[in-house]
Amino acid sequence: MTYSEWKKKLLQRGVSVIAVEGSIGVGKTSLARMLARHLGARLVEERIEDNPFLDRFYDDMGAFRFQTQLVFLLNRYRQQISLAQKELFDELTIIDYLFARDKIFAHVNLSDDELALYNRIADELESRVVRPDLVVYLQARSDVLHDRILRRGRAGERGMSKDYLDALNEAFNHYFFAYEETP
Numbered sequence: 001m002t003y004s005e006w007k008k009k010l011l012q013r014g015v016s017v018i019a020v021e022g023s024i025g026v027g028k029t030s031l032a033r034m035l036a037r038h039l040g041a042r043l044v045e046e047r048i049e050d051n052p053f054l055d056r057f058y059d060d061m062g063a064f065r066f067q068t069q070l071v072f073l074l075n076r077y078r079q080q081i082s083l084a085q086k087e088l089f090d091e092l093t094i095i096d097y098l099f100a101r102d103k104i105f106a107h108v109n110l111s112d113d114e115l116a117l118y119n120r121i122a123d124e125l126e127s128r129v130v131r132p133d134l135v136v137y138l139q140a141r142s143d144v145l146h147d148r149i150l151r152r153g154r155a156g157e158r159g160m161s162k163d164y165l166d167a168l169n170e171a172f173n174h175y176f177f178a179y180e181e182t183p
Contacts, residue, residue: 003040004040015133017132018095018136019134020094020138021098023139024160024168026148027138028097029045029046036094041093041094044079044094048072051068054068069109069118070121072105073125076099080130084128084130104168105171108171131182132182141169149165
């Protein structure tokens with residue numbers, strides 16, 4: 001089947017938004033870019049560089065975890081709201097994250113009190129975002145993720161521990177083991 005035939009079948013089945021999700025370094029953006037290119041789809045990428053706290057979070061996770069999570073939540077929300085405009089869905093859209101990804105990270109990163117406040121805000125925002133029609137969940141072992149992260153060479157990520165990646169992998173697997181919102 002050609003890519004154009006595949007795209008036609010997706011659209012016929014009511015699939016107009018596909019989200020690609022998984023832990024840090026698993027290849028979400030690479031796959032999303034490839035799918036968008038081959039399917040002639042609109043690509044929406046998570047913009048991690050728009051978070052002024054991220055590098056400080058990697059240096060001192062305890063001190064900057066709440067600010068980092070809130071900025072990611074609000075940035076993703078803003079991006080998702082722009083997707084709700086009908087004219088953007090006339091064709092296929094590929095997103096390299098699921099809005100719920102922020103909650104997965106929040107459960108790993110935040111204290112109980114911070115998480116309670118975060119969840120109140122996130123739940124209110126989540127009710128207003130577009131749900132994808134299809135989710136592609138990518139997985140890799142933590143050692144593979146660690147190697148990929150080191151190879152891509154983002155300054156802030158260099159000190160990321162394998163233990164942190166283990167915790168993220170466990171949280172993502174737990175979330176997607178029970179995920180039933182979309183195929």
